[in-house]
Amino acid sequence: MAYEGRVLVALADPTRRAIIEKLATGGCSVAEIARSLPVSQPAISQHLKVLKQAGLVRDTPSGARRIYSIDRDGLGPLRQWLDRFWGDQLAAFKALADLDGAI
Amino acid sequence: MAYEGRVLVALADPTRRAIIEKLATGGCSVAEIARSLPVSQPAISQHLKVLKQAGLVRDTPSGARRIYSIDRDGLGPLRQWLDRFWGDQLAAFKALADLDGAI
DNA sequence: TGCCTTCATAAGCCATGGCTTATTATAAGC
DNA sequence: GCTTATAATAAGCCATGGCTTATGAAGGCA
Numbered sequence: 500m501a502y503e504g505r506v507l508v509a510l511a512d513p514t515r516r517a518i519i520e521k522l523a524t525g526g527c528s529v530a531e532i533a534r535s536l537p538v539s540q541p542a543i544s545q546h547l548k549v550l551k552q553a554g555l556v557r558d559t560p561s562g563a564r565r566i567y568s569i570d571r572d573g574l575g576p577l578r579q580w581l582d583r584f585w586g587d588q589l590a591a592f593k594a595l596a597d598l599d600g601a602i
Numbered sequence: 603m604a605y606e607g608r609v610l611v612a613l614a615d616p617t618r619r620a621i622i623e624k625l626a627t628g629g630c631s632v633a634e635i636a637r638s639l640p641v642s643q644p645a646i647s648q649h650l651k652v653l654k655q656a657g658l659v660r661d662t663p664s665g666a667r668r669i670y671s672i673d674r675d676g677l678g679p680l681r682q683w684l685d686r687f688w689g690d691q692l693a694a695f696k697a698l699a700d701l702d703g704a705i
Numbered sequence: 706t707g708c709c710t711t712c713a714t715a716a717g718c719c720a721t722g723g724c725t726t727a728t729t730a731t732a733a734g735c
Numbered sequence: 736g737c738t739t740a741t742a743a744t745a746a747g748c749c750a751t752g753g754c755t756t757a758t759g760a761a762g763g764c765a
Contacts, residue, residue, distance in 0.1 A: 504616060511614035512753080513607060523687045529712055542754060544713055563711045563762040574688040584626045585677040615723080632742055645724055647743055666732040666741045708765085715758075721751085728745075735738080 502554070503580035506573070509553035514538060515546045519569065522556065526568040605657070606683035609676070612656035617641060618649045622672065625659065629671040 509515055514536065521527060521535055529547065533540040547567055550556040554573040558565045612618055617639065624630060624638055632650065636643040650670055653659040657676040661668045 504614075504619070507610060507614040507619075511607075511610040514753080516607070516610075519687055530710085538753090539755065540712070541714080541756085545753075548713085560762095565712070569687060571688065574684060577684075581677060581680075584622055584672060585674065617723080633740085641723090642725065643742070644726085644744080648723075651743085663732095668742070706765105709763085711760105711762080713758105713760080716756090718753105718755080720753090723748105723750090725748080726746090728743105730743080731741085733738105733740080735736105 501580075502576040505553040506555065506577040509549050509555055512546070512549075514542070515550055518543070518546055518550065519555070522567060522569045526566040528561075528564040528566055530564070532567070604683075605679040608656040609658065609680040612652050612658055615649070615652075617645070618653055621646070621649055621653065622658070625670060625672050629669040631664075631667040631669055633667070635670070 510519070517536055518532055521532055527535075529540060529543055532547075533543045536543070547556060547558070551558065554576070555570055556567055556573070557570045558567045560566075613622070620639055621635055624635055630638075632643060632646055635650075636646045639646065650659060650661070654661065657679070658673055659670055659676070660673045661670045663669075
């Protein structure tokens with residue numbers, strides 16, 4: 500599948516979006532994520548696998564635990580794909596950025 | 603469901619992305635889309651319903667036909683949601699835009 | 706070594722969703 | 736009015752995916 504497809508499928512699930520929101524507050528272990536959501540630890544692991552394969556999440560071993568965190572570069576493919584059809588928004592962003600710079 | 607959820611679910615399906623790519627070349631009737639893809643007309647109608655409810659597509663009656671086209675404003679909710687977690691990209695966009703302006 | 710914690714994988718269940726064919730409603734043209 | 740074309744809806748089929756429990760593998764510590 501195209502890469503933007505993996506990203507979109509990964510983000511289409513509400514539980515995976517909840518994981519992203521959790522990780523936005525800082526790196527977390529799997530158990531920590533599982534404790535903050537109403538699903539089992541294996542379910543979290545499965546979701547993290549999907550997010551990782553989509554490039555949205557990174558993990559670094561830390562002893563017996565694994566610290567997961569948001570991959571800042573993971574959204575590139577999706578942005579590129581979206582800009583193919585909603586590219587006008589890029590111009591709007593540019594205008595906004597210029598405005599910001601002027602203030 | 604949150605609006606960004608509808609948008610993500612809508613774009614997660616490859617057939618719906620193909621419809622978006624087709625509509626990017628200009629407004630199309632349902633039959634025209636169905637002819638360009640290996641699925642039936644009812645399937646296209648079902649997909650268009652999902653895309654419309656997500657705000658990604660607009661339709662205007664034209665006789666017995668309906669012309670569908672991309673809604674340029676439909677991506678706002680998704681951009682906002684993405685920027686909550688990948689907001690650094692906005693800074694990158696700003697830098698890029700500034701650079702463009704400088705050239 | 707033995708025990709506990711942490712995490713990934715396996716297997717199976719079940720709801721969801723994308724597809725089909727059949728049908729209905731509306732508009733255009735004879 | 737009748738026929739044709741276009742598109743939406745209904746009903747049903749089936750694969751996919753998200754969840755569970757059970758199990759296994761690897762690290763830290765007494």
